[in-house]
Amino acid sequence: MKTALLFFGLALLINPVIAQNSTDYLKLIPGSERSAFKRLELSSDVDTTWNRWKERGYNFGFNPQITPMYTTVNGILSTPFMIQVRGNENERNRKRWGYHVFEGYARDDKSRITMLVNKHTEEEKPVAELYYYSTVYTHAEPAYNWFKIGSDVRQHSFLFSRDKAVFYGSLKMTNALTLGNIGRDNILAEKPVADAETNYAEDAKHVNYQELKNSENGTIFYDKDNNIVVIKINGTWMKLAVEALPKGVHYSF
Known part of the structure; x- marks a missing residue:
């Protein structure tokens, strides 16, 4: 806080005109109505003519008519505390796409x-x-x-x-491992034309098909249509042999 006050004071001494115009962008605000302690707030204007708004990496997901220009810190930003992004009443134009x-x-x-x-x-x-x-x-x-x-x-x-x-x-699990339950209704040979985000369910079926079609030896899944576990061995899908639990072995679930 002492550093912020010193910076603000130096700005006033060096160039009173610039400092006067800058108070809207660099503010020292009381912590409460009667508090002598201050917090620092930085702001930028809304300007649709800003040259960076022409670049996709800047304008994508924002509305320049209501989104302030980016505030730049020309140096390494370091804090012994934390950096936090808060929710707000206008997420759409304060976070990209909200x-x-x-x-x-x-x-x-x-x-x-x-x-x-x-x-x-x-x-x-x-x-x-x-x-x-x-x-x-x-x-x-x-x-x-x-x-x-x-x-x-x-x-x-x-x-x-x-x-x-x-x-x-290696992968160590402390709970159960469930194989993919895949049947005819979970695969799609033809890639959907629509965008994967808007057509996510059908696109996921095509991903299943592609992964199984191009799978390597050792690939395993549960064929839910035939109630069997299959594994690819030497390029061929084969049924995995299973048997009933031994006598006296049972579970409470």
Whole structure:
């Protein structure tokens, strides 16, 4: 707080005219009506003629007529506390599309890692989403790069993309593993023409078909139409042999 007050005071001394015009953009606001303690607020104007609004990476998902220009900090932003993105009454034009709470751009200044909140509801719950978006700018599979969790070492840790996950490390589960229950109504040979976001259910069926068609040896799933577990061995789908539980073995569930 002392640093903020010093900066504000220096601005007044160096150029009173500029400082006077800048008070709308750099404000010291009392913590409460009678408080002597202040908080700092930075603001930018709404300006539809701003040159950056011509670039997709800036205007995409915003309305420049009501969205302020970006506020830039020309230096490393560091805090011993935390950075927080708050919900608000006008999410649509304060977050990209009303959902993005973080974006980090790659060297090309186009591809980015993105964190969204509450864009979708799946399995009866709101969803937070995290992905690495490429420069394709669609919802098709090629638009999503790999997002690695665990390390920055090649062929180690865990990779995630739109419809694939690659685990280089071992997987330890402390609960049950359920195989994919796939039948005729879960696959679609022809790729749907419509965008995957708007036609997600049919697109997911095509993804199932493609993965099974191009699957490697060791691929396993539950064929719900025939109530069998199948596995690909030496390029051929085969039924996995199963048998009833041994005598005396039973479960309470």
